[in-house]
Structure formats: C-alpha cells, structure tokens
Amino acid sequence: MALVRKIIPQSTVDGPGNRTAVFLQGCNIRCLYCHNPETQALHDPEAREMSVEEVTEEVRKGIPFIRGITVSGGECMLQADFLTTLFTAVKSLARETNHPLSCLIDSNGTVPFERFPQLMAVCDGVMLDVKAWDTDVYQRLTRANDNTTVKQNLVWLLKHDLLTEIRIVCLPDIVDVETILHHIAETFDFIGKNAPVRLLRFRPHGVIGELANHPMPTDEQMACYADCARSLHLAFSIK
Numbered sequence: 001m002a003l004v005r006k007i008i009p010q011s012t013v014d015g016p017g018n019r020t021a022v023f024l025q026g027c028n029i030r031c032l033y034c035h036n037p038e039t040q041a042l043h044d045p046e047a048r049e050m051s052v053e054e055v056t057e058e059v060r061k062g063i064p065f066i067r068g069i070t071v072s073g074g075e076c077m078l079q080a081d082f083l084t085t086l087f088t089a090v091k092s093l094a095r096e097t098n099h100p101l102s103c104l105i106d107s108n109g110t111v112p113f114e115r116f117p118q119l120m121a122v123c124d125g126v127m128l129d130v131k132a133w134d135t136d137v138y139q140r141l142t143r144a145n146d147n148t149t150v151k152q153n154l155v156w157l158l159k160h161d162l163l164t165e166i167r168i169v170c171l172p173d174i175v176d177v178e179t180i181l182h183h184i185a186e187t188f189d190f191i192g193k194n195a196p197v198r199l200l201r202f203r204p205h206g207v208i209g210e211l212a213n214h215p216m217p218t219d220e221q222m223a224c225y226a227d228c229a230r231s232l233h234l235a236f237s238i239k
C-alpha cells in the first residue's frame with residue numbers, strides 16, 4: 001500500500017509522451033519554491049491509501065493512449081518498496097496487453113538509488129532534480145542538511161544509463177544556474193555519458209512563504225542560462 005495524493009490519468013508534462021502520473025504523499029525536504037506543499041506531510045487526510053492493484057487498474061485505463069507511468073511526489077522514493085511492486089505490475093500489464101509501458105521516477109535525489117537494486121531493475125529512468133550545487137544554497141533552498149546524496153545519485157544514474165533528465169528550477173538571486181550547469185558538464189565529461197537538462201522557469205504561482213512574491217526569471221536571464229548550456233555542449237530544453 002502507498003499513500004497516493006493524486007493520479008493524473010494522462011499527463012504530457014511528467015516525462016516523455018503521454019503518461020499516467022502518480023503523485024505519492026510525503027516529502028523529506030521543504031523547498032522554498034514547492035508548488036505542491038500539500039504533498040509534503042507524510043500523512044494527510046486528503047491522501048488515499050491505495051494498493052498496487054488499484055493503481056495498476058488506473059494505468060490500465062490509459063492503454064493504448066499512454067507510453068508509460070511516472071511516479072512523483074512529494075518524494076516517491078520514500079515509498080521505494082511500493083514502487084518496486086508497482087513497476088513490476090506495470091511491466092506485467094505491458095506484457096499482458098502487448099503495449100509497451102515505461103516506468104519513470106521523478107525524484108529530488110535525496111534517497112540513494114543504488115540501495116534499491118530490485119527497483120532499479122524494473123525502472124526505466126529517473127528525472128532528477130538538481131536544485132543547487134553549493135551546499136549552503138541547497139540548505140537554504142530545501143532546509144535539508146546537504147546535497148551529497150543528490151550528487152552521488154547523479155553519477156550513479158548516469159553510469160547505469162538511468163538518468164532520463166536533469167531538472168533545474170531557475171530561481172533568480174538564489175540558485176546559481178550557471179554553476180550547476182558547469183558541474184553537470186564536468187560530471188558528464190568525467191563519466192563519459194550525458195543526459196538532457198531541462199531548465200524550468202521559477203513561477204511563484206501556488207508558492208507560499210518567502211518566495212510567494214519572488215520574481216520569475218526574465219526572458220533575458222533564461223537566454224543567458226541557455227547560452228551557458230549551449231557553450232557547455234549540453235542538450236537542454238526550457239520550460
């Protein structure tokens with residue numbers, strides 16, 4: 001069983017193609033720019049306990065219009081055992097229906113993926129949030145202790161061809177996007193592999209607290225980030 005906040009039957013913004021997006025309840029960090037603060041609490045009366053069978057039935061309804069599922073949160077890796085069983089069931093559903101279904105994870109990267117080999121054996125990829133590179137910026141942004149595990153996950157996923165996408169929320173005056181891009185490019189060079197980078201424009205809509213009125217990056221700022229990514233030969237997109 002898992003605590004499920006919501007399921008979007010067909011989403012085009014949670015990974016490649018049309019996908020069923022499953023949002024699990026509970027997060028282990030507290031990002032200043034969180035758009036879904038209601039998903040942070042580990043328990044919430046609006047979240048519903050669902051079994052793997054129940055979630056899989058929701059996925060079945062999307063066939064043949066979906067390419068797979070993406071599980072997000074909160075932080076879905078807090079319920080990693082559920083993910084293993086769910087992804088195994090979805091792969092079995094794909095065989096039964098003769099319709100390919102990929103299983104992706106959208107994660108803040110704070111839980112080490114290498115500790116879950118059975119999950120990673122049925123997972124097709126991870127969309128990893130790299131929220132900051134410098135520890136002090138990361139602490140300020142997330143109220144977590146440090147981002148060592150996120151960086152280790154970046155390397156591990158890259159080495160194992162499981163890094164579907166890196167996501168960076170471009171937050172002016174707080175997140176040094178260029179620094180993150182430089183370190184990502186260094187990591188790619190070091191490992192000899194790469195992955196697409198998605199630059200997400202910070203939007204204050206739905207954000208509560210000190211960033212509720214924080215400015216969005218201007219088009220000029222986004223263009224600078226794009227120039228930086230281009231100069232580092234990164235495959236990137238802007239959203």
Ligand code: SF4
Nearest residue numbers: 027030031034074108
């Ligand atoms: S990791 Fe995601 S869900 Fe958790 S606090 Fe940050 S933005 Fe919100």
